[in-house]
Amino acid sequence: MSNYNWCHGPECHTQQTQSRVRGSGDNKVLRTIKIKQGRFGGYQSELWTYFCNQRCLFDFIRKHITSIIAIAPRRDALETPIKVKKEKYKSYRYEFNSGTNNETRRVPYQATRTTLESK
Ligand SMILES: [Zn+2]
Numbered sequence: 001m002s003n004y005n006w007c008h009g010p011e012c013h014t015q016q017t018q019s020r021v022r023g024s025g026d027n028k029v030l031r032t033i034k035i036k037q038g039r040f041g042g043y044q045s046e047l048w049t050y051f052c053n054q055r056c057l058f059d060f061i062r063k064h065i066t067s068i069i070a071i072a073p074r075r076d077a078l079e080t081p082i083k084v085k086k087e088k089y090k091s092y093r094y095e096f097n098s099g100t101n102n103e104t105r106r107v108p109y110q111a112t113r114t115t116l117e118s119k
Contacts (some may be wrong), residue, residue, distance in 0.1 A: 007032050007033040014030060020033060035050070085116075092107060
């Protein structure tokens with residue numbers, strides 16, 4: 001098995017960057033980027049071993065979105081059980097220039113905090 005892939009971006013070989021220039025004299029070409037496996041220390045390797053950059057990734061997605069969706073179509077909404085917790089707590093807001101000498105006042109009020117917890 002080779003230790004590299006050619007970028008799968010459909011327009012990769014048309015982007016005018018010096019890193020894509022190959023050949024000599026009057027026979028120069030722009031070539032698809034060769035991607036070494038394990039680059040970026042394996043960071044998001046499921047993506048970045050096939051695409052040299054985000055533009056190539058999104059060019060590929062735009063071109064093949066219908067086929068990609070057909071692999072795993074979603075016909076119904078998915079749901080995750082969740083617990084919604086509401087709690088009241090004392091907080092403060094600031095009223096600027098509202099004091100007797102136009103100073104900022106710190107005014108207490110009853111605040112509500114909503115948090116989501118996994119079930
Ligand atoms: Zn590319």
